[in-house]
Amino acid sequence: MTTGKWPAARPRAMAWQRRRASAARFWRRYRTHRAGVLGLATLALFVLLALAAPLLVGSGVADVTDAPGSPLERPSGELPFGADRFGRNLLGLVIWGARVSLLVGLFAAVLSVAIGTVIGVTAGHFRGWYATVVMRITDWFLVMPTLVLAIALATVMSRSLLTVVVAIGVTTWPTTARLVRAQTLAVESRPYIERARALGGGHWHIMSRHVLPHVMPLVLAQTTLIISSAILAEATLAFLGLGDPTVVSWGGLLQDAREAGAVSAGHWWYLVPPGIAIALVALAFTLCGRAVESVLNPRLGVSR
Template sequence: MTTIAWQRRRRSLASFWREYRRDKAGLIGLGILVVIGGLALTAPLFISEADLSATNAPAKPRQAPSSEYWLGADGYGRSMVDVTIWGARISLAVGFLATFMSVAVGALLGILAGHYRGWVEAVVLRVTDWFLVLPTLVLATALASVLKPGTTTVIVAIGVTSWPGTARLVRAQTLAVEARPYIERARALGGGNRHVMSRHVLPNVMPLVLAQTTLSVAGAILAEATLAFLGMSDPTKVSWGTTLQLARQIGAVSAGNWWILLPPGVAIAVVSLAFTLCGRAIEGVLNPKLRAR
């Protein structure tokens, strides 16, 4: 049985990749993420932490782009190439961890609300509606301001405030799955709530969760940059958001130091677009209606 299950999984993955390759935009987004992710993972191999020090930076503060420093230097004299590449480590980590927290909470509450009716569904929906009414950024800012500023605070603030959309989608999918005949047969054969949710509902909901995860990472990276720009993150950590915050503090806009603003801003836009392209491609593969279009 185990061998058969693995064969089915391999065939499913092969079929998924064949369908995914047909989406050119999805391939472009995946290629961008592979390149940026590879640079972020291997950054310690070619970037010294001493070059990122605010006190021992190798270049002059606000040095313009040159043959030695392609993108110039920031307000401390750190190479903007090194800062941008190293900042990807924090920004991507926050994006993935916050999205994992958000999707996990949303998927759990969505399945519970779709499976259990009555007071459980009512309570989950009312809490979800309350979070949906409040602006996510304002709520995340308020939560981050109460807790100690830092990367963990930003992750918790984004994860706790961005799950309602996933919960709504998963609940709707759960209701659709539980209306199918094989769920009634499973119950007739003695399957309990735990069996139905884990063996029937969850596998059918996971494709939607996967697509939602990919799309949510882009929003989490933007939220991290926003919170860091507002001073809610750890200023000693190099991320795209803290780089933009430093540019604001030193008045890079009014001074015309565009090379301090442009690299992290472009990096955020490119990564967000790449995740969106990948998410749309995955959604098209997993959704037969979109695939037909």
């Protein structure tokens, strides 16, 4: 005698089995891309350093009252990266700054992709006057310099990490919106969408059940690519003094180095570590994004 749990349990188990099989196929294809695997390993290293920062360097690494070195001390055995203008350990500051830079880049990219996805899907589905108005606004954002808009927003808002996230997120969504709209138009031209409408499927049903699953691979690839741009944008805003002065980030370290005259004085150890960290993380996310693009859309022909 069957119980009432089986009809619901079997489809759920089959769905999880399909997801596990899909994830396994994705990983088998992804690991064939050497550059993508290298980028993923680099990201894993930085994430581990960021998570273990309180254990590795302690929460008081940014405290200027208990600095272990003298101001602008050169690299040595005790201070491998030297000291900043307050005598703080630069190695510890770079490790601690990974937490802020990675979090801001991730949240800003998620906000940007979320806005672009909603606008792209709705513009591709409803069309008509709504799509015309929305896409003209998108075109305006595309032709405007993203960094200038982000600086303007960060200037008029309070100086905080939330401000940086919002400033980056609301100025970098147009590219995602364009890509998602094009994919939505391609999906909605397929015959099964017409059948869904004929069977009584509403706008929400078609967008959530038929369109969104087909654009999610594109959204995933776009997210990994935007994170690198978001990290660079955060570093730029912090370098210009528009970030939160109370937190340690890689861009903030570069801004401190500029204020201390490290460029003209030749204090290279103040500039190189945070600069290399920013470049490595941005490159790693770009490599991962290209590999994800190649796996999800083999027609792109991205080199391995």
